[in-house]
Amino acid sequence: MNIYLSIIYLVSTITFITGLKLLGHPETAKKGNQIAASGMGLAIVGTILLHELEVPGFIYGLIAAAIAIGAIIGYVIAVKVKMTKMPELVSLFNGFGGASAALIGLVEFGQTSGAISQVVTIVAAISIGSLTFSGSMIAWAKLNGTMWKDIRLPHYNLINNVIFLGLILFAAYIVWSGASGIIIVSLLCLIGLLYGVLLVIPIGGADMPVVISLLNSLTGIAAAITGILYDNMVMLAGGILVGSAGLILTFAMCDAMNRSLINVMFGAFGGGAVAEGDDSHAQTGGTIKKATVSDVAILMNYAARVIFVPGYGLAVAQAQHAIHELEQLLENRGIEVKYAIHPVAGRMPGHMNVLLAETNVEYDKLAEMEDVNPEFQNTDVVLVVGANDVVNPAARHDTASPIFGMPILDVDHAKQIIVNKRTMNPGYAGIDNELFYNQKTSMLFGDAKSIIQALITELKGM
């Protein structure tokens, strides 16, 4: 390889590591992203300009055209997308990355010399790339709401595991027998696609952050494998970095839901145990207290510390701007306001933070679970909006509860708890939330956005 190109790849790799490192702090994150992006640009330009072999001009033209088309599409999508649609976008882009790796594998399969190490990497790139692609597309469709709800075939666990095993065995067979030809490789690709679909199809709701992280990680691994194929260090390093980042987030999300990755991959994944949002409980466990908007306004007006607990229901109701306005109103009256954010709030890791940041909430007001939990006992009023299971005290002590062991926000330690939900519909299947029957809890029924706006109006009149 051209030594200058090697140096460029080395520089790019360094920018990737530095960029990721800088992404870890709010002050430096923007710079980190830009550094990594310029490293990527460098690697792409270097690959094209410093290629050793003689290449006919029209191929350069084709490459330039492909880059121009893709860059415009990517940029337009990135500029236009709504922040609530971030999980969809990441899934979509992720799927494209996976597809790209699979296509590379397909082309190289037709040209390989048959050396074992080459065939292994090609087969791995095709399998992982294709399953990431189809899995991401299903995730995208589900998040987008264009697809039917969670589908569980009978014995889907068994079916999934059989297909997963089939994929591995078939890949091993190709390597072992040296089989080649378009039928073999298409079949491999199809099994990969099928497994990706079956993996994601039964999953929904609050389990999406785990799936998205996992798929993200897999694309990185696919990129790294193609890097091994070309003996290309920048692809290898970049891919592995993404793979580890995705895996760490996957584990973080699993922890936040008290599940193991094994359980996620091969077990009762998406069994509906954790359903967040506006789900009601099935059965009453006592009496509930209702509050009116003016009760809550008075409570807040005379509080010293207020904590908001936003769940995905807040975003569904498009109430982010309203809650920020309420926060500013209270702050202006000398009341300390914070947002307590559970790690799985939203549809991807950290999603709720982005949704609130978009409405100009300062990021130091967004408190993480471990930091904010000790503070609840000194808090006068907690307002829970569109969150449910992440504030259910049953997770701490009720061993029979499906969410037992899941880390939760200890809102029941606060002096007063206000829970905003649309209805208390008892016919809906879900988990009973004992928080609603707590002596200190008052229910405030209604659409999050209009309720918060009514609160603001009420407070302004005081």
Add this chain to the structure above:
Amino acid sequence: MTEIIDFIKNNLELIYILILVIFIGVEVIKHIPAVLHTPLMSGANALSGVVIVGAILVMLNADPDNYLALGLGFVAVVLGIINVVGGFAVTNRMLHMFKKKK
């Protein structure tokens, strides 16, 4: 068995790099606060678009008469660059929104 030993022998450097990069990745990312998880993920997602380098190599190495390879390579480049440009652009947009109290 000998094949595995041979593979290790021939790719020792690669294996070292692989393991070291895994550790670097874990260490660099481990302490990122939850506030930044989404930008981290979309930034990392953009990085996984590095696969485009391979897609470009497919096209550069393709026989000019091999339209199948060129066509698949073309699609791979388009998809890869969407991932790269879109990913970095949207991460940048998101990070613009994170503000601290003055």
